Structures are given as C-alpha cells and as structure tokens.
Amino acid sequence: MLSRRALEDMKPLDHANLENVLSALHKAVGCAAPASDPGQPGASAPATEAERKGVDHLLQDLHEELHLVLVEHGGMAEELLRAYEQLGIVFEVTRQVARVSSEKEVVRLFGNSLRITYHDNEIRLAERSGDDLSWSPSPPPARESVVEVVEESIAGSRLVVRTLPSTTDGVDEIMSAPVFSGEDFVCAIVFTHGPAGRRFVASDMSLVEALLSFCGDLVRKCRLTEELRGMSMNLVRALVSAIDQKDAYTSGHSNRVGQFAKLLGAALGMDNEELQMLEWAALLHDAGKIGIRDDVLKKPGKLTTEELEHIREHPVRSHELVRRVPQLKASMDGIRHHHERYDGSGYPDGLAGEDIPLQARVILVADVFDALTTSRSYRAAFDVETALDIMRQEAGRVSDPALVSLFEEIIRREIAHQRISFERFSCQSTSPGRDTSERNNTPEECTK
Numbered sequence: 001m002l003s004r005r006a007l008e009d010m011k012p013l014d015h016a017n018l019e020n021v022l023s024a025l026h027k028a029v030g031c032a033a034p035a036s037d038p039g040q041p042g043a044s045a046p047a048t049e050a051e052r053k054g055v056d057h058l059l060q061d062l063h064e065e066l067h068l069v070l071v072e073h074g075g076m077a078e079e080l081l082r083a084y085e086q087l088g089i090v091f092e093v094t095r096q097v098a099r100v101s102s103e104k105e106v107v108r109l110f111g112n113s114l115r116i117t118y119h120d121n122e123i124r125l126a127e128r129s130g131d132d133l134s135w136s137p138s139p140p141p142a143r144e145s146v147v148e149v150v151e152e153s154i155a156g157s158r159l160v161v162r163t164l165p166s167t168t169d170g171v172d173e174i175m176s177a178p179v180f181s182g183e184d185f186v187c188a189i190v191f192t193h194g195p196a197g198r199r200f201v202a203s204d205m206s207l208v209e210a211l212l213s214f215c216g217d218l219v220r221k222c223r224l225t226e227e228l229r230g231m232s233m234n235l236v237r238a239l240v241s242a243i244d245q246k247d248a249y250t251s252g253h254s255n256r257v258g259q260f261a262k263l264l265g266a267a268l269g270m271d272n273e274e275l276q277m278l279e280w281a282a283l284l285h286d287a288g289k290i291g292i293r294d295d296v297l298k299k300p301g302k303l304t305t306e307e308l309e310h311i312r313e314h315p316v317r318s319h320e321l322v323r324r325v326p327q328l329k330a331s332m333d334g335i336r337h338h339h340e341r342y343d344g345s346g347y348p349d350g351l352a353g354e355d356i357p358l359q360a361r362v363i364l365v366a367d368v369f370d371a372l373t374t375s376r377s378y379r380a381a382f383d384v385e386t387a388l389d390i391m392r393q394e395a396g397r398v399s400d401p402a403l404v405s406l407f408e409e410i411i412r413r414e415i416a417h418q419r420i421s422f423e424r425f426s427c428q429s430t431s432p433g434r435d436t437s438e439r440n441n442t443p444e445e446c447t448k
C-alpha cells in the first residue's frame with residue numbers, strides 16, 4: 001500500500017503543464033504559426049482561416065474541460081489521502097481489538113487510534129461525573145461553548161460539529177462524538193482545532209460515527225461479559241461456601257485462597273485470562289471435599305491411615321467434578337495438583353519442582369498461608385509472622401521457594417496498605433493450639 005508520503009509526493013498536472021500539452025496539440029494538428037517553408041518536404045499545407053478558427057475553438061473547449069478535470073483531480077487526491085488515513089484507523093483498531101477485554105481498554109484503544117490520525121487536533125475524553133463532565137486530559141475546556149456542544153451531542157446521542165467564534169483559546173472548530181453502550185452514555189470523544197487546522201468534512205464525521213458506534217458495541221459486550229462473569233463467580237462462591245461449611249473451621253477458606261492466589265498470580269505477571277483461570281482453580285480446589293466423609297473431615301484428632309487416604313482423594317475428586325465443565329479446562333491442573341510438594345512427596349501424582357504446574361504451585365502457597373492463619377479443628381490459628389516463618393522454613397520442601405518469597409513481600413505490602421486484615425480470624429495465637437500432639441503443624445498437614 002502507498003504511504004502518505006508517497007501520496008503527497010505525487011505531482012498532479014498543473015496549468016503550465018497543460019499549456020505545454022495544448023501547444024504540442026496545436027503543432028500536431030498544424031495550427032501553430034505557418035511553416036517558414038511550406039514547400040519543404042514533410043511540411044503540412046497551411047490550414048484555411050476558417051479551419052484554424054474551428055480547431056482553436058475546439059482546443060479552447062478542450063482546455064476548459066481539462067481545467068475542470070484538474071480541479072476534480074486535486075479534490076480526489078485530497079479525498080484519497082483522507083480515505084487512506086481513515087483506512088489506517090480501521091486497520092489499527094481491527095488489529096488490536098482482539099487484545100482488549102475491559103471497557104477502559106476499549107475506550108483507550110479507540111481514543112489512541114483516533115489521536116494518531118487526527119494528530120493535528122486536540123482530542124479529549126469527556127465522561128459523566130455527577131451532573132458535570134470530567135475531562136481527560138484535564139483541566140476542562142476554558143470556553144463554556146465547547147462544553148455546551150459536548151452536552152448537546154450527549155443529549156441528542158449524535159455527533160455534533162460546530163464552528164466557534166475565534167478567540168484566543170485556539171479552538172476554531174469542535175467535533176463531539178458521544179459513545180453509548182445501548183442507552184447508557186459511556187463518554188464523548190471531543191476533537192478541536194484552531195484556525196490553521198483542517199476543517200472537518202463529511203468523511204470525518206462518517207468515520208468517527210462508525211468507529212464510535214463500534215466502540216459502543218464493544219463496551220456493551222465488555223459490560224455484559226463482566227456481568228456474566230460476576231454472576232458466575234457469585235454462583236461458584238455460593239457453591240464453594242456450601243462445601244466449606246461442611247467444616248465450620250474452613251468456612252470462607254476457598255474464597256480467601258482465591259484472593260491470595262490472584263495477588264500472587266498478578267505479581268507473577270499473569271494476564272487477565274490466566275488470572276481468571278487461576279481464581280476458578282483456587283475457588284474450586286477443594287470442591288471434591290463434598291465427597292469426603294464428615295467424620296473424617298471434622299475429626300479433631302489424628303487421622304488413621306485409611307482416613308488419610310480417604311481425605312487425600314479430594315484433589316482428584318475436585319478434578320473429576322471440574323472436568324465436566326469444558327470452559328474450566330485451563331483450571332484443571334491447578335485443582336488436581338494443589339497438594340503436590342516441591343520435593344516430589346505430595347499427591348496425587350508425586351510431581352516435583354517445576355513439573356508441578358505453576359497454577360498449582362501458586363494455589364498451594366495461598367492454601368498453606370490461609371490454613372496456617374485460620375483455626376482448624378485440631379489447632380488454633382498462627383499469627384501472620386509465625387505463618388510466614390513456617391512457610392519460609394518449609395520452602396523447597398513443600399512449596400516453591402521463589403513463590404514463598406514473593407508471597408511474603410505481597411502479604412507485607414497488603415498489610416502495610418491495610419488492604420487485608422487478619423482480625424477476622426478467631427484466634428491469633430503464636431502457639432500451635434490444641435491437639436498438637438495428635439497432628440503435626442507442617443504447612444502441608446494444615447491443608448489436608
């Protein structure tokens with residue numbers, strides 16, 4: 001495809017060229033000045049006066065026709081340039097649209113793409129903030145009439161272009177294009193330029209309207225997806241909480257593991273989709289406990305070998321439950337392997353080190369931390385420092401040491417910023433609590 005530079009370098013025919021063409025044409029039809037030696041071989045016979053006038057008349061008509069073509073050609077070149085630039089926005093948006101997953105990302109993508117093409121304009125985003133508009137970049141426009149045009153475009157749900165009286169603020173023309181998600185106003189993209197700027201034409205309006213209508217559709221899709229995601233998360237949380245409540249001591253455990261795992265996943269640089277799958281896995285990691293006998297699950301004392309074997313079935317039971325939902329395929333590894341130990345002594349498959357899927361290693365760290373900091377049927381909760389200390393000591397044997405170290409940083413940061421609190425736990429004890437003689441308190445034991 002031609003670049004803009006190449007298009008600009010294309011020289012259209014000008015009038016000087018046209019005169020040369022006409023002169024050559026005159027000569028070709030023998031209507032130029034009479035030949036100096038008509039008797040010379042090859043010289044044309046002079047045309048009669050009437051013939052010369054007739055041809056001159058025809059050439060004059062041709063001149064005028066060509067002039068019209070030249071004017072039209074100039075307009076077409078400008079239109080071609082503009083169409084080329086506009087096509088560029090469509091390509092850019094199409095190329096990037098698959099990567100956006102949130103409403104803010106959608107609006108940012110369209111805003112940035114328009115900024116590239118309309119680089120000689122000032123482009124700002126106006127969002128509703130109570131009865132007023134909030135502007136990005138701020139501050140709000142100095143001139144009230146700019147705001148009035150934007151409000152008019154929002155009220156009418158349509159693009160509005162206005163020429164404003166010249167002032168010193170450098171705004172000569174404004175185009176305000178509102179974005180709606182169904183009936184809901186999302187934002188307005190506001191273009192302004194000064195007296196030297198290129199005026200907005202019909203093709204600008206058509207393009208911006210079409211693009212922002214597409215933007216509104218995508219925002220609507222994001223909102224529906226988010227709504228659906230929220231509904232499904234709430235449904236799963238409700239189901240998981242029913243499972244957690246089989247054992248009063250583990251109530252809320254899966255939700256907390258989900259939150260801790262997401263913090264760790266985000267710190268590892270997981271993208272939104274990976275975080276979503278991690279959260280599903282963390283929420284559902286103990287779903288298989290629904291099939292574990294209550295007398296085993298709630299037993300305060302030491303488990304027999306048979307009971308231990310029974311409770312250790314739960315990761316595979318969770319995996320079996322989840323594999324019936326194809327959409328959760330990417331969460332299955334985390335669920336099945338959340339009791340594998342870093343040294344290979346875990347279950348169900350005895351995986352070790354980085355052979356354990358990352359999702360499962362992350363869930364194990366979150367699972368151990370929550371188990372240590374909450375009271376269990378066989379011991380009281382540890383305080384945060386003791387829990388982190390135990391995890392550090394067991395790193396490399398139970399959990400991935402790099403993840404334990406990163407998790408400790410995250411927990412300290414979250415506590416420092418008061419984003420998590422441990423007051424909810426019933427017992428803040430530095431002692432192992434009751435029944436320690438019957439169960440040991442290694443991190444892995446805590447997450448049975």
Ligand SMILES: [Fe+2]
Binds near residue numbers: 338447
């Ligand atoms: Fe578990």
